[in-house]
Amino acid sequence: MKTRERGLGLVSLILVSAMVVALGAVLVRIVPTVIEYQSIQRAAQRASQGGTVAEVRSLFDKAAAIDDISSIDGRDLEISKQNDRVIVEFAYEREIHLAGPAWLVMRYSGRSK
Template structure:
C-alpha cells in the first residue's frame, strides 16, 4: 500500500474539531453550574410551601413558610409572595418567581419557576 492511500482511510476528529467540542462543552458546563443552584432553590421552596400547608389561616401559612425559609436559606421569595387559598378543608399554596442568570455581555437566561401544593 502507498502512504497516501493509508491516510485517506483514517477517521477521527481533527485538533480544531476537538477544540471546538471542548469550548462548547465548557460553555454548557458553566451554564449548568449556574443553573443547578436555582433548581435546588426551587425544590427547597416547594418543600417549604408543602410544610406551610399545615397552617389553618393565611397568616399562619405565611409564618410557617418564613420559618422554613430561614431554615433552608433561600431568598427568591418570602411568605408575603405566596398565594394562599383554602379549598375544602385544606390550604393550597401557589407561588411563582423569576431567576435571571447572566451569560455574557447583554445576554441573560431567564428561568420562570412556578409551583402549587395539592
C-alpha cells in the same frame, strides 16, 4: 492498503471542548436555582399545614430561613382554600447573567399538593 483515519481533528476537538465548557458553565449557574426551587416546593408543602394565612406565611418564612431561600418570602405566596385543604401557590423569576447583554430568565411556579 491505506486506511482512513477516524476521530476528531485538532480544530474540531477545540470547538467541541469549548462547547462542553460553555454548557458546563451554564449548568453550574442553573443547578442552584433548581435546588432552591425544590426547597421552595417543600417549604410550601410544609406551610400548607397551617390553618390561617398568617400561620401559613410564618411557617413558610421559618422553612425559608432554614433552607436559605432568598427568591421569595411569605408575602409572595398566594394562599387559598379548596374544600378543607389549604393550597399554597407561588411564582417567581430568576435571571442569570451569561455574558455581555445575554441573560437567561427562568420562570418557576408551583403549588402545594
